Amino acid sequence: MLTLYFGGSEIPGWRKLLAEQDVTDVGLSFVGLSRRTKFARPWLISDKYPDGQRVFLDSGAYTVNSKPDSYSREDIETLSDRYQAFVLANLDRVEMVSELDARAMGPDWIERQRSDFYGDLGEKFLPIWDAAAGLPELERLADSYGRVGVPQTSISGRDIAGVLNRIARRGVRLHGIAMTKPDLMESIAWDSVASTSWLSPAQYGDSQIWTGHTLKRYPKAYKAQGRKRHRAHLDREGFDTDLFEGDDSTEVLKVAVWSWRQLVGHLNSRKKTLTMSPEPVTDVNGETTPAVVGMDTPEARTKTTTAVARDESERELLPGLSLRQVSRSELGENGEQISRTDNLPSIAGTSLRQCNSCYIASHCKAFRPDAGCAYEVPITLRTREQIDAADDAIRAIRFQRIAFMHMVEQMEGGYADPNLTKELDGWDRSIAKHRESESETLSISVKASSRAQAQSGMIARLFGKDASESARALAAPVQSDHVFADAGIVEAEVIGD
Structure with a gap:
């Protein structure tokens, strides 16, 4: 006790x-x-x-x-x-x-x-x-x-x-x-x-x-x-x-x-599940006040030395990271196709956590002295479907927290909990951002100006020669008689002297 x-x-x-x-x-x-x-x-x-x-x-x-x-x-x-x-x-x-x-x-x-x-x-x-x-x-x-x-x-x-x-x-x-x-x-x-x-x-x-x-x-x-x-x-x-x-x-x-x-x-x-030897020990309690740590000895300068170079064979990948090699083809300096391999970093699925120093060691059912963590998250987020699934899982976790906080608020008399209000506001922002990202609206705005006689030239620069010719072309052929009539030209016969 x-x-x-x-x-x-x-x-x-x-x-x-x-x-x-x-x-x-x-x-x-x-x-x-x-x-x-x-x-x-x-x-x-x-x-x-x-x-x-x-x-x-x-x-x-x-x-x-x-x-x-x-x-x-x-x-x-x-x-x-x-x-x-x-x-x-x-x-x-x-x-x-x-x-x-x-x-x-x-x-x-x-x-x-x-x-x-x-x-x-x-x-x-x-x-x-x-x-x-x-x-x-x-x-x-x-x-x-x-x-x-x-x-x-x-x-x-x-x-x-x-x-x-x-x-x-x-x-x-x-x-x-x-x-x-x-x-x-x-x-x-x-x-x-x-x-x-x-x-x-x-x-x-x-x-x-x-x-x-x-x-x-x-x-x-x-x-x-x-x-x-x-x-x-x-x-x-x-x-x-x-x-x-x-x-x-x-x-x-x-x-x-x-x-x-x-x-x-x-x-x-609570009778925590931590198994003790020679007999089980019940939970824990503790308490602390902020403290200023006193120095036993006066501050002293230390000399720094140049690091000793390691043999390259001793080097290894930083724990917690993994590399994925991807090959691709590209043009070389001589115009020939060459193959190139890139290393793409990712997070390793296994954890560096150790049972002896884990925060939940006292009540973790998988606790074993001196062992590594029994749990892993073997998930990679490369495709759009994987990212969407992870987003859905995070939103589900957040909703569960909000629902639990709401239950606690009701059990404590119904007075508005500012922590719950903060979570609800964050949820609203998250949902609004999600809906905006899923919107399929498309808007393109192009603004250009030019002198009348240069309009066709500008169209050609923007959309190509064929578009320029199409812009100058009439919608349908027009008879020359109609053109003369619209222009007020009177048809006449020339009689010589």
């Missing part, structure tokens, strides 16, 4: 709200707590939290790593000593403890802290993987501790979902740090995640609403629209929609807490 720890409980008002909403799993940041207390007397979790609440103690090293210029080495040493003392005073009351992985101190310092202090915490210790250390370090931490924390910033720049799921299948417990993306929460087999995203409505004025099948997020500019759209749904769930639409901070956060809990319940109930 996935566990979501609601972060931000170091602030008394938010801690009280979470307790009133019967939230059983919360996160506490030591660095965040240090901003509001001097620790003049012991600060005990048992005095501040209800007995039934499980607490994840987060060192808050994210803040230290994101602002490296704000903390000297002495500051970090002092912070580390205070944190370790805090951990020992509250160890019996916490579910999990993350290390203070201050990257500015270097990997050797972090490793010493693990061996000297954190290693004695047993299963409660959560080591944090730094993406800069590479995947071998992730594997080492997983094998050494059986649990490892993975920041979302380590995932966004590279698709390592397959690697993480492979590690989880070995029974390693993965903890998602600062996860905010439901798709990552679903695609990776997390054991637990920590999140402060539920506080976003109070901090940034947005709205987060569970619709019954998905978590909708409405930015501040669209929150009024979103809140009205889901009024009936929230009414049924027992919320005060007048307070919610009136931007009451408490009611807005209540809806956010409820929405995230519903999301976690939904993910846990």
Whole structure:
């Protein structure tokens, strides 16, 4: 079962709200707590939290790593000593403890802290993987501790979902740090995640609403629209929609807490088909806040070298492409017919995707570790019929999406969904363009001017000599008598002297 720890409980008002909403799993940041207390007397979790609440103690090293210029080495040493003392005073009351992985101190310092202090915490210790250390370090931490924390910033720049799921299948417990993306929460087999995203409505004025099948997020500019759209749904769930639409901070956060809990319940109930070893693992959840990655070492210039030339026998076609050879006949320089062969590029039918790094690895029925993708699209678009068939398939897919979005709109009370409106507008443009391309109308306009006596010459230049002669010819032969009569010429006989 996935566990979501609601972060931000170091602030008394938010801690009280979470307790009133019967939230059983919360996160506490030591660095965040240090901003509001001097620790003049012991600060005990048992005095501040209800007995039934499980607490994840987060060192808050994210803040230290994101602002490296704000903390000297002495500051970090002092912070580390205070944190370790805090951990020992509250160890019996916490579910999990993350290390203070201050990257500015270097990997050797972090490793010493693990061996000297954190290693004695047993299963409660959560080591944090730094993406800069590479995947071998992730594997080492997983094998050494059986649990490892993975920041979302380590995932966004590279698709390592397959690697993480492979590690989880070995029974390693993965903890998602600062996860905010439901798709990552679903695609990776997390054991637990920590999140402060539920506080976003109070901090940034947005709205987060569970619709019954998905978590909708409405930015501040669209929150009024979103809140009205889901009024009936929230009414049924027992919320005060007048307070919610009136931007009451408490009611807005209540809806956010409820929405995230519903999301976690939904993910846990789906029972994803990912087969784990030694036992199956249920779905996943995670969450993240945007982060600034701190630099451990100053920027340094690197020398560039000239690339070593490869032997031509080592060269090969770029993966994913294929070539089709076509021969044609043409006139050579001497006027003789010669044969010429051209290479025409195309896309290979097989895919370069690999199961270990595939986005849907966690729930693909054809998943096999270290294997290539089982699916291919052996289609080429060369003829008009093939292109038309592909267009028809794409329009069918688009119509299915529109029909599904319309059903969702109706189930959520019928309030106009701007996303559906956008899809409908795009569909109208696509259909109009398609109809225009199929139109058989033909229009030719020719404009020319010339002096009267040169008209026949222009016709000859445009359409040929025969057309010019035809233009000068009469429609039918005319008798000369008729021509004389029309011209007023009187026939007479000439009499000589």
